[in-house]
Amino acid sequence: MFSKAEAQQIKKEFWTTFADTYPRKWLLYDTKIKDVSFKFYVDNKKAMVMLDIEPKEDYKRRIYFEKMESLKNILLEEHVPDAVFEKEHYLESGKEISRIYVTLTGISLYNKATWDAVFDFFAEKMTAFEMFFYEYEDYIRDLDINT
Template sequence: MYSKEQASQLRQAFWTAFGQYMSPILSAEGLRANWVNYKTGAKHIYFRMQADNKSASMSIDITHPDIELQELYYEQLESYKATLHGTLGEEWNWHLHDVDEYGKTVSRIFKELSPINIYQQENWPELISFFKPRIIALDEFWSDVKYAFEVY
Protein backbone atom coordinates (compact mmCIF):
# COMPACT_ATOMS: atom_id res chain seq x y z
CA MET A 1 0.00 0.00 0.00
CA TYR A 2 1.13 3.51 -0.76
CA SER A 3 0.54 6.61 1.31
CA LYS A 4 -1.55 9.32 -0.32
CA GLU A 5 1.62 11.34 -0.96
CA GLN A 6 3.51 8.39 -2.46
CA ALA A 7 0.55 7.57 -4.73
CA SER A 8 0.37 11.20 -5.84
CA GLN A 9 4.11 11.27 -6.56
CA LEU A 10 3.92 8.05 -8.59
CA ARG A 11 0.96 9.33 -10.64
CA GLN A 12 2.76 12.62 -11.24
CA ALA A 13 5.96 10.80 -12.21
CA PHE A 14 4.07 8.64 -14.71
CA TRP A 15 2.27 11.56 -16.38
CA THR A 16 5.50 13.58 -16.49
CA ALA A 17 7.32 10.63 -18.09
CA PHE A 18 4.47 10.13 -20.56
CA GLY A 19 4.45 13.84 -21.45
CA GLN A 20 8.22 13.80 -22.03
CA TYR A 21 7.92 10.64 -24.12
CA MET A 22 5.20 12.23 -26.27
CA SER A 23 6.71 15.74 -26.53
CA PRO A 24 8.61 15.17 -29.82
CA ILE A 25 5.42 13.97 -31.54
CA LEU A 26 3.57 16.67 -33.45
CA SER A 27 -0.19 16.83 -33.75
CA ALA A 28 -2.04 15.80 -36.92
CA GLU A 29 -1.89 19.46 -37.94
CA GLY A 30 1.89 19.56 -37.47
CA LEU A 31 1.80 21.55 -34.25
CA ARG A 32 3.26 20.88 -30.81
CA ALA A 33 0.66 19.28 -28.58
CA ASN A 34 0.18 18.96 -24.86
CA TRP A 35 -0.77 15.31 -25.07
CA VAL A 36 -1.39 14.83 -21.34
CA ASN A 37 -3.79 17.79 -21.12
CA TYR A 38 -5.14 17.62 -24.65
CA LYS A 39 -7.37 20.57 -25.54
CA THR A 40 -10.14 19.83 -28.04
CA GLY A 41 -11.02 23.50 -28.36
CA ALA A 42 -14.70 22.55 -28.06
CA LYS A 43 -16.40 23.50 -24.83
CA HIS A 44 -17.67 20.47 -22.89
CA ILE A 45 -15.77 17.88 -25.00
CA TYR A 46 -12.64 16.42 -23.43
CA PHE A 47 -10.15 13.68 -24.23
CA ARG A 48 -9.21 12.05 -20.94
CA MET A 49 -6.57 9.54 -19.97
CA GLN A 50 -6.98 8.00 -16.54
CA ALA A 51 -5.16 5.28 -14.66
CA ASP A 52 -5.28 3.87 -11.15
CA ASN A 53 -4.37 0.66 -9.35
CA LYS A 54 -6.90 -1.46 -11.27
CA SER A 55 -7.30 -0.09 -14.79
CA ALA A 56 -6.56 2.59 -17.34
CA SER A 57 -8.95 4.29 -19.69
CA MET A 58 -8.90 6.65 -22.64
CA SER A 59 -12.13 8.52 -23.26
CA ILE A 60 -14.00 11.24 -25.03
CA ASP A 61 -16.12 12.86 -22.33
CA ILE A 62 -19.08 15.07 -23.14
CA THR A 63 -19.89 17.14 -20.07
CA HIS A 64 -22.42 19.74 -21.23
CA PRO A 65 -24.66 20.60 -18.26
CA ASP A 66 -27.72 20.79 -20.52
CA ILE A 67 -28.67 17.11 -20.94
CA GLU A 68 -30.36 17.72 -24.31
CA LEU A 69 -27.26 19.45 -25.70
CA GLN A 70 -25.08 16.70 -24.25
CA GLU A 71 -27.21 14.19 -26.12
CA LEU A 72 -26.92 16.27 -29.31
CA TYR A 73 -23.09 16.28 -29.03
CA TYR A 74 -23.17 12.53 -28.42
CA GLU A 75 -25.39 11.92 -31.45
CA GLN A 76 -23.16 14.11 -33.57
CA LEU A 77 -20.11 12.12 -32.49
CA GLU A 78 -22.09 8.95 -33.09
CA SER A 79 -22.57 10.03 -36.71
CA TYR A 80 -18.76 9.83 -37.00
CA LYS A 81 -18.56 6.43 -35.27
CA ALA A 82 -17.24 4.56 -38.32
CA THR A 83 -14.60 7.24 -38.89
CA LEU A 84 -13.58 7.20 -35.21
CA HIS A 85 -13.31 3.42 -35.04
CA GLY A 86 -11.50 3.35 -38.38
CA THR A 87 -8.95 5.91 -37.20
CA LEU A 88 -8.50 4.12 -33.87
CA GLY A 89 -8.34 0.69 -35.50
CA GLU A 90 -10.69 -0.68 -32.86
CA GLU A 91 -14.17 -0.27 -31.47
CA TRP A 92 -14.81 1.70 -28.29
CA ASN A 93 -17.65 1.61 -25.76
CA TRP A 94 -20.38 4.23 -26.07
CA HIS A 95 -22.37 5.32 -23.00
CA LEU A 96 -24.97 8.06 -23.15
CA HIS A 97 -25.67 9.72 -19.78
CA ASP A 98 -23.38 8.01 -17.29
CA VAL A 99 -22.83 9.48 -13.85
CA ASP A 100 -19.20 10.40 -13.14
CA GLU A 101 -17.32 10.20 -9.84
CA TYR A 102 -18.64 13.67 -8.90
CA GLY A 103 -22.29 12.77 -9.48
CA LYS A 104 -22.56 14.74 -12.73
CA THR A 105 -24.20 13.33 -15.85
CA VAL A 106 -21.68 12.83 -18.64
CA SER A 107 -21.64 10.90 -21.87
CA ARG A 108 -18.55 8.90 -22.58
CA ILE A 109 -16.91 7.07 -25.45
CA PHE A 110 -14.05 5.02 -24.07
CA LYS A 111 -11.60 2.14 -24.16
CA GLU A 112 -10.37 0.45 -21.01
CA LEU A 113 -7.33 -1.64 -20.13
CA SER A 114 -7.39 -3.89 -17.10
CA PRO A 115 -5.88 -5.19 -15.00
CA ILE A 116 -3.09 -2.61 -14.87
CA ASN A 117 -1.58 -0.60 -12.03
CA ILE A 118 -0.11 2.89 -12.51
CA TYR A 119 1.65 2.57 -9.15
CA GLN A 120 3.85 -0.26 -10.39
CA GLN A 121 6.56 1.18 -12.62
CA GLU A 122 6.95 -2.12 -14.44
CA ASN A 123 3.43 -1.45 -15.84
CA TRP A 124 4.39 1.94 -17.29
CA PRO A 125 5.55 0.63 -20.69
CA GLU A 126 2.19 -1.13 -21.11
CA LEU A 127 0.35 2.03 -20.05
CA ILE A 128 2.34 4.13 -22.51
CA SER A 129 1.65 1.55 -25.23
CA PHE A 130 -2.06 1.84 -24.40
CA PHE A 131 -2.28 5.64 -24.31
CA LYS A 132 0.15 6.68 -27.06
CA PRO A 133 -1.52 5.26 -30.20
CA ARG A 134 -4.99 6.17 -28.95
CA ILE A 135 -4.29 9.83 -28.16
CA ILE A 136 -2.51 10.20 -31.51
CA ALA A 137 -5.47 8.58 -33.30
CA LEU A 138 -7.96 10.75 -31.38
CA ASP A 139 -5.99 13.83 -32.42
CA GLU A 140 -6.08 12.70 -36.06
CA PHE A 141 -9.82 12.02 -35.83
CA TRP A 142 -10.48 15.34 -34.10
CA SER A 143 -8.51 17.33 -36.69
CA ASP A 144 -10.99 16.01 -39.28
CA VAL A 145 -14.26 16.52 -37.37
CA LYS A 146 -13.75 19.34 -34.86
CA TYR A 147 -15.19 21.95 -37.19
CA ALA A 148 -18.58 20.26 -36.94
CA PHE A 149 -18.61 21.12 -33.24
CA GLU A 150 -17.65 24.80 -33.50
CA VAL A 151 -21.23 26.02 -33.94
CA TYR A 152 -22.19 24.93 -30.42
Protein backbone atom coordinates in the same frame (compact mmCIF):
# COMPACT_ATOMS: atom_id res chain seq x y z
CA MET B 1 -0.02 -0.27 0.46
CA PHE B 2 1.35 3.21 -0.03
CA SER B 3 0.94 6.23 2.18
CA LYS B 4 -0.95 9.15 0.66
CA ALA B 5 2.34 11.02 0.13
CA GLU B 6 3.97 7.97 -1.52
CA ALA B 7 0.97 7.50 -3.81
CA GLN B 8 1.09 11.17 -4.82
CA GLN B 9 4.81 10.87 -5.53
CA ILE B 10 4.26 7.80 -7.72
CA LYS B 11 1.48 9.60 -9.64
CA LYS B 12 3.73 12.61 -10.16
CA GLU B 13 6.58 10.38 -11.36
CA PHE B 14 4.20 8.50 -13.68
CA TRP B 15 2.94 11.66 -15.39
CA THR B 16 6.42 13.20 -15.57
CA THR B 17 7.81 10.03 -17.13
CA PHE B 18 4.91 9.92 -19.61
CA ALA B 19 5.56 13.54 -20.61
CA ASP B 20 9.26 12.78 -21.05
CA THR B 21 8.50 9.64 -23.08
CA TYR B 22 5.95 11.35 -25.33
CA PRO B 23 6.91 15.04 -25.30
CA ARG B 24 4.12 16.54 -27.33
CA LYS B 25 1.14 18.78 -26.76
CA TRP B 26 -2.05 16.74 -26.57
CA LEU B 27 -5.42 18.16 -27.62
CA LEU B 28 -7.15 17.36 -24.28
CA TYR B 29 -9.16 20.43 -23.19
CA ASP B 30 -8.32 22.48 -26.29
CA THR B 31 -11.17 21.14 -28.45
CA LYS B 32 -12.65 24.66 -28.64
CA ILE B 33 -15.96 23.13 -27.57
CA LYS B 34 -16.95 24.14 -24.06
CA ASP B 35 -17.13 21.10 -21.75
CA VAL B 36 -16.01 18.61 -24.43
CA SER B 37 -12.54 17.26 -23.72
CA PHE B 38 -10.17 14.38 -24.13
CA LYS B 39 -8.71 12.86 -20.98
CA PHE B 40 -6.14 10.35 -19.82
CA TYR B 41 -6.92 8.22 -16.77
CA VAL B 42 -4.96 5.58 -14.89
CA ASP B 43 -5.42 3.81 -11.56
CA ASN B 44 -4.30 0.54 -9.99
CA LYS B 45 -6.38 -1.62 -12.38
CA LYS B 46 -6.85 0.14 -15.71
CA ALA B 47 -5.88 2.96 -18.03
CA MET B 48 -8.36 4.88 -20.17
CA VAL B 49 -8.39 7.41 -22.96
CA MET B 50 -11.71 9.24 -22.98
CA LEU B 51 -13.72 11.85 -24.79
CA ASP B 52 -16.03 13.36 -22.19
CA ILE B 53 -19.05 15.35 -23.32
CA GLU B 54 -20.36 17.28 -20.34
CA PRO B 55 -22.04 20.59 -21.16
CA LYS B 56 -24.34 21.87 -18.42
CA GLU B 57 -27.16 22.15 -20.95
CA ASP B 58 -28.45 18.62 -21.47
CA TYR B 59 -29.64 19.35 -25.02
CA LYS B 60 -26.09 20.32 -26.03
CA ARG B 61 -24.70 17.11 -24.56
CA ARG B 62 -27.27 15.10 -26.51
CA ILE B 63 -26.51 16.92 -29.77
CA TYR B 64 -22.73 16.45 -29.43
CA PHE B 65 -23.16 12.79 -28.57
CA GLU B 66 -25.56 12.26 -31.48
CA LYS B 67 -23.00 13.85 -33.80
CA MET B 68 -20.35 11.45 -32.48
CA GLU B 69 -22.75 8.54 -32.88
CA SER B 70 -23.40 9.56 -36.50
CA LEU B 71 -19.63 9.21 -37.04
CA LYS B 72 -19.35 6.00 -35.01
CA ASN B 73 -18.66 3.66 -37.95
CA ILE B 74 -15.86 5.92 -39.19
CA LEU B 75 -14.33 6.19 -35.71
CA LEU B 76 -14.48 2.41 -35.19
CA GLU B 77 -13.39 1.38 -38.68
CA GLU B 78 -10.65 3.94 -39.32
CA HIS B 79 -9.36 5.21 -35.98
CA VAL B 80 -10.29 3.53 -32.68
CA PRO B 81 -11.84 0.11 -33.33
CA ASP B 82 -12.34 -0.69 -29.64
CA ALA B 83 -14.06 2.58 -28.65
CA VAL B 84 -17.06 2.25 -26.35
CA PHE B 85 -19.94 4.76 -26.59
CA GLU B 86 -21.87 5.60 -23.41
CA LYS B 87 -24.71 8.06 -23.92
CA GLU B 88 -25.41 8.13 -20.18
CA HIS B 89 -22.39 7.86 -17.91
CA TYR B 90 -22.53 8.93 -14.28
CA LEU B 91 -19.50 10.42 -12.57
CA GLU B 92 -18.83 9.71 -8.89
CA SER B 93 -20.38 13.11 -8.16
CA GLY B 94 -23.64 11.89 -9.71
CA LYS B 95 -23.32 14.20 -12.71
CA GLU B 96 -24.55 12.68 -15.97
CA ILE B 97 -22.22 13.01 -18.96
CA SER B 98 -21.68 11.19 -22.25
CA ARG B 99 -18.39 9.39 -22.77
CA ILE B 100 -16.53 7.63 -25.55
CA TYR B 101 -13.55 5.67 -24.31
CA VAL B 102 -11.08 2.83 -24.63
CA THR B 103 -9.65 0.82 -21.76
CA LEU B 104 -6.44 -1.08 -21.09
CA THR B 105 -6.61 -3.57 -18.22
CA GLY B 106 -3.96 -5.64 -16.50
CA ILE B 107 -1.86 -2.63 -15.56
CA SER B 108 -1.30 -0.58 -12.44
CA LEU B 109 -0.17 2.94 -11.83
CA TYR B 110 1.76 1.52 -8.87
CA ASN B 111 3.62 -1.12 -10.93
CA LYS B 112 6.38 0.60 -12.90
CA ALA B 113 6.82 -2.55 -15.01
CA THR B 114 3.45 -1.72 -16.68
CA TRP B 115 4.15 1.94 -17.33
CA ASP B 116 5.57 1.47 -20.84
CA ALA B 117 2.42 -0.43 -21.86
CA VAL B 118 0.27 2.40 -20.49
CA PHE B 119 2.37 5.09 -22.18
CA ASP B 120 2.15 3.29 -25.54
CA PHE B 121 -1.60 2.77 -25.09
CA PHE B 122 -2.11 6.44 -24.22
CA ALA B 123 -0.08 7.62 -27.20
CA GLU B 124 -1.67 5.26 -29.71
CA LYS B 125 -5.28 5.78 -28.66
CA MET B 126 -5.11 9.53 -28.01
CA THR B 127 -3.37 10.10 -31.33
CA ALA B 128 -6.09 8.10 -33.10
CA PHE B 129 -8.85 10.02 -31.27
CA GLU B 130 -7.17 13.32 -32.14
CA MET B 131 -6.77 12.44 -35.83
CA PHE B 132 -10.47 11.59 -35.96
CA PHE B 133 -11.44 14.79 -34.14
CA TYR B 134 -9.32 17.04 -36.37
CA GLU B 135 -10.86 15.46 -39.46
CA TYR B 136 -14.45 16.06 -38.30
CA GLU B 137 -14.13 18.96 -35.85
CA ASP B 138 -16.08 21.48 -37.94
CA TYR B 139 -19.06 19.14 -38.09
CA ILE B 140 -18.80 18.17 -34.42
CA ARG B 141 -18.38 21.74 -33.21
CA ASP B 142 -21.27 23.32 -35.15
CA LEU B 143 -24.51 22.88 -33.18
CA ASP B 144 -26.50 24.26 -36.11
CA ILE B 145 -25.54 21.35 -38.37
CA ASN B 146 -28.00 18.67 -37.43
CA THR B 147 -27.28 14.96 -37.58
